Amino acid sequence: MTQAPARPTSVERANGSLLLREIREQPRALERLLENTEAFEEAAARAARQPLVRMVGHGSSDNAASYGVYAFGLLPAWTALRDSISLSVYYGAEVDLGGSTVVALSQSGRTPDVLEYVQRARARGAFTIAITNDPGSALAQASDAVLAIGAGPEESVAATKTYTGQLAALALLAGYAAGRGSEVVDAVRRTAAQLEELLPSVEQHVAELAVALAFVGRMFVIGRGPEFATAREISLKLLETCRVAAEPLTATDLMHGPVAALDGLFPVWTIASDDETLQAVREAAAKARAAGATVIASGTAAHAIEGAAYVVPVPKPPLAVLSPLLSVAPGQLLAWALAQAKGLDPDQPVGLSKITLAL
Amino acid sequence: MTQAPARPTSVERANGSLLLREIREQPRALERLLENTEAFEEAAARAARQPLVRMVGHGSSDNAASYGVYAFGLLPAWTALRDSISLSVYYGAEVDLGGSTVVALSQSGRTPDVLEYVQRARARGAFTIAITNDPGSALAQASDAVLAIGAGPEESVAATKTYTGQLAALALLAGYAAGRGSEVVDAVRRTAAQLEELLPSVEQHVAELAVALAFVGRMFVIGRGPEFATAREISLKLLETCRVAAEPLTATDLMHGPVAALDGLFPVWTIASDDETLQAVREAAAKARAAGATVIASGTAAHAIEGAAYVVPVPKPPLAVLSPLLSVAPGQLLAWALAQAKGLDPDQPVGLSKITLAL
Numbered sequence: 001m002t003q004a005p006a007r008p009t010s011v012e013r014a015n016g017s018l019l020l021r022e023i024r025e026q027p028r029a030l031e032r033l034l035e036n037t038e039a040f041e042e043a044a045a046r047a048a049r050q051p052l053v054r055m056v057g058h059g060s061s062d063n064a065a066s067y068g069v070y071a072f073g074l075l076p077a078w079t080a081l082r083d084s085i086s087l088s089v090y091y092g093a094e095v096d097l098g099g100s101t102v103v104a105l106s107q108s109g110r111t112p113d114v115l116e117y118v119q120r121a122r123a124r125g126a127f128t129i130a131i132t133n134d135p136g137s138a139l140a141q142a143s144d145a146v147l148a149i150g151a152g153p154e155e156s157v158a159a160t161k162t163y164t165g166q167l168a169a170l171a172l173l174a175g176y177a178a179g180r181g182s183e184v185v186d187a188v189r190r191t192a193a194q195l196e197e198l199l200p201s202v203e204q205h206v207a208e209l210a211v212a213l214a215f216v217g218r219m220f221v222i223g224r225g226p227e228f229a230t231a232r233e234i235s236l237k238l239l240e241t242c243r244v245a246a247e248p249l250t251a252t253d254l255m256h257g258p259v260a261a262l263d264g265l266f267p268v269w270t271i272a273s274d275d276e277t278l279q280a281v282r283e284a285a286a287k288a289r290a291a292g293a294t295v296i297a298s299g300t301a302a303h304a305i306e307g308a309a310y311v312v313p314v315p316k317p318p319l320a321v322l323s324p325l326l327s328v329a330p331g332q333l334l335a336w337a338l339a340q341a342k343g344l345d346p347d348q349p350v351g352l353s354k355i356t357l358a359l
Numbered sequence: 360m361t362q363a364p365a366r367p368t369s370v371e372r373a374n375g376s377l378l379l380r381e382i383r384e385q386p387r388a389l390e391r392l393l394e395n396t397e398a399f400e401e402a403a404a405r406a407a408r409q410p411l412v413r414m415v416g417h418g419s420s421d422n423a424a425s426y427g428v429y430a431f432g433l434l435p436a437w438t439a440l441r442d443s444i445s446l447s448v449y450y451g452a453e454v455d456l457g458g459s460t461v462v463a464l465s466q467s468g469r470t471p472d473v474l475e476y477v478q479r480a481r482a483r484g485a486f487t488i489a490i491t492n493d494p495g496s497a498l499a500q501a502s503d504a505v506l507a508i509g510a511g512p513e514e515s516v517a518a519t520k521t522y523t524g525q526l527a528a529l530a531l532l533a534g535y536a537a538g539r540g541s542e543v544v545d546a547v548r549r550t551a552a553q554l555e556e557l558l559p560s561v562e563q564h565v566a567e568l569a570v571a572l573a574f575v576g577r578m579f580v581i582g583r584g585p586e587f588a589t590a591r592e593i594s595l596k597l598l599e600t601c602r603v604a605a606e607p608l609t610a611t612d613l614m615h616g617p618v619a620a621l622d623g624l625f626p627v628w629t630i631a632s633d634d635e636t637l638q639a640v641r642e643a644a645a646k647a648r649a650a651g652a653t654v655i656a657s658g659t660a661a662h663a664i665e666g667a668a669y670v671v672p673v674p675k676p677p678l679a680v681l682s683p684l685l686s687v688a689p690g691q692l693l694a695w696a697l698a699q700a701k702g703l704d705p706d707q708p709v710g711l712s713k714i715t716l717a718l
Contacts (some may be wrong), residue, residue: 027414052411052438059615073446079411081440086584086609087432090635095436113611158616169469218577218604225445240616245577245625250445252472255715256418257599260708266604275450291710348621351650
C-alpha cells in the first residue's frame with residue numbers, strides 16, 4: 001500500500017493472538033524443516049519409480065496440494081493431481097495404482113478419510129508418503145515414508161505455519177525428484193529469510209486494508225499457476241476467520257462467468273506474479289475494474305496491476321516456484337487484522353475445531 | 360418444494376427467454392447425441408491404449424470435467440484428471456504424455472488456450488479427443504477424434520444444453536471404455552425421458568424459491584462425488600446470471616473452515632444423492648443448519664436432508680452415475696427465475712460474451 005497505516009499494530013494485541021504468533025513463527029519453522037532433508041531425498045528416489053503423484057488432503061492441506069500440481073509439474077515435469085478421496089473411500093473404485101505415489105497431507109495426521117485413502121492405496125501398490133506435523137500420527141504409521149513438517153504445535157484453528165511448511169515440503173520433494181534438491185534447499189532457506197524481513201512491514205500495512213474491507217461480505221481472490229494455491233488459501237483464511245464469502249478463481253475462470261457478479265462492494269484480490277501468467281492476471285484485473293470492483297493487488301508483480309486501490313507487494317524469491325511461500329503472508333495477516341476489525345476472535349472461528357474428525 | 364407455487368410461469372414470459380428455451384430443449388438434445396454412438400465406441404477403444412485421461416476446459420466445460428473424474432473412475436476405473444492448462448501453455452512444462460488421452464471440452468471449439476493445449480499434447484504423443492458442439496471448429500480439426508454434442512446452436516450466454524450434452528458425452532465415452540456402452544446408451548435415453556417429465560414441475564416450483572432468495576448475496580452449494588460437478592455448475596449459473604456469490608464445496612470442504620462463515624442470510628444448497636456419500640452430505644447440512652443457515656435440498660435424496668426449508672427432488676436415473684443429468688435442472692431453472700425476480704436479463708449477463716476468446 002502507498003499510505004502510512006492508519007492504525008499501527010500494538011505489541012499488546014499481537015502477543016494475545018495465537019494466529020499472529022504462528023504467522024510470525026513461519027520463517028523459523030521453515031528453517032527447522034530444512035534440518036532433515038535426507039528423508040526428502042530418499043522419498044523422492046522411491047517416488048521416481050512410480051511418478052504419477054496423487055495428493056490428498058482437506059482444507060489448507062488441499063490448498064497445498066494445488067501448489068504441488070505446479071511444484072511437480074515445473075521441477076521434475078511429473079504429473080501430480082489432487083485425487084478424489086470419495087472415489088476410492090466411498091465408492092470403492094478400483095483404479096490401478098501400480099505407477100502411483102500418494103502424497104497425503106494432514107497437519108494432525110488424524111484426518112479419517114485421508115488415512116483410509118492411504119491404507120487402501122498402499123494395499124493396492126502405491127508408494128505412500130505422509131506429509132504431517134505429527135510424525136507419530138496414525139497417518140505417519142500407515143505410510144511408507146514420513147516427511148515431518150517440524151512446525152511445532154499449531155494452536156490457532158486457522159492453519160498458517162503448517163500450510164507454508166507443507167508448501168516447502170512439496171517443493172523439496174519435487175526438487176529432489178528433479179535432481180535439484182540442494183538448489184531448492186538453499187532457495188527455501190533464503191526465502192525464509194525474505195519472509196522474516198517481509199512480515200513486520202505487511203503486518204503494519206494490513207491495518208488500513210482491514211478497515212477498508214470491514215463491511216465487505218464477498219470477494220474473489222485471483223491467482224494462476226503456483227499462485228492458485230495462494231488464492232485458495234487466502235480465501236479459506238478470510239472465510240473461516242472473517243466470515244467473508246471469498247472464492248478463489250484463476251484469471252481465466254473469472255472471465256468465464258463470475259465477472260458478471262462484480263460491483264463496487266465485491267472486491268477482487270489479484271495475486272500477480274512476475275511470470276508467464278502476468279498478462280492474463282492483468283487482463284482479469286482490468287475486467288474487474290471495468291465492472292466497478294475495487295482491486296487489491298499482491299504478489300511479486302503487485303505493482304504491475306493497473307488501477308489497484310491497494311498494493312501489497314512481496315519480494316521475488318530466489319526460485320520463482322517458491323513465491324507462494326511469500327505471497328500468502330498478506331492474506332494470513334489480513335485475516336488476523338480483519339477479524340479484529342470485525343470484532344471476531346481470529347484464533348477460534350465459530351463452529352470449527354483444530355482437527356476435523358468427521359468424514 | 361412442498362407448497363404450491365406462488366407465481367406460476369406464464370407462457371409469454373417463457374417464450375421470450377433463450378435460457379429457458381434451451382433448458383427445455385435438453386431432453387431432445389440428449390436424444391440427438393445418441394444418434395451417433397459409433398464415434399464414442401471408436402474413441403474409447405483408442406483411449407484404452409492410453410488410459411490416463413486429461414480433461415481441459417473452462418467455465419461449464421470445466422465443471423463437466425469434474426463429472427468426468429467420476430464417470431471414468433466409476434465406469435472403467437480409469438484415472439481422469441482436470442489437467443492444468445497453464446502448466447503446459449504458459450510455463451511450457453514437458454510432462455510425459457505417452458500414456459495419456461486428452462479430452463478437450465469446448466462448446467464453441469474456439470477457446471484459445473484449450474486449442475493450444477491440445478496442439479501441444481498431440482505433438483507430444485497424447486491421443487486427443489474434442490467434445491464440442493461445433494464439429495467443424497478449430498479444436499475439432501486439431502484433435503485425433505471428434506465427439507459432437509449435437510445440441511444445436513446455443514444462443515443464451517449461460518450454457519445449459521451443451522453442459523448436459525458434455526456430461527452425456529463423457530458418460531458414453533466412459534461407458535464404452537468399460538465395455539458397457541449399450542447399457543449407458545440405453546440409460547441416457549431413459550434419463551432424457553425422465554428429464555422431459557421433470558422440467559415442467561421444477562419450472563413451476565422454482566418461482567417460490569426465487570422469491571425467497573431474491574435478497575441473498577452469498578450461497579454455498581454442496582455436492583460430492585459425481586454431484587460436485589452439479590454444485591459447480593449451479594454455482595456458476597447463479598454467479599453469472601443472478602450475481603449471487605455462490606461457491607461450490609464438497610461436504611467435507613464445508614466442515615474444514617467455510618462453515619464458520621454461515622448465518623441466516625447465507626443459505627446452503629445441498630445436492631443429496633442416494634448413494635455412499637449421503638451420510639456425509641446429511642451431516643454437512645445439519646452443521647449448516649446449526650450455524651443458522653437456511654438449507655435448500657435437491658438431488659435424488661433431497662427428502663433425506665433433515666430440516667431443509669426447500670426441497671426440490673429429482674427422480675433416480677436408471678444408472679446412478681447419470682444423476683447429474685437430472686440434478687442440475689433445478690439450478691438451471693432457478694437461475695432463470697431468480698434473474699427475473701431480481702430484474703436481470705437471464706439471457707445476457709453483464710460483461711459476458713458467448714465465446715471467451717481472451718486467454
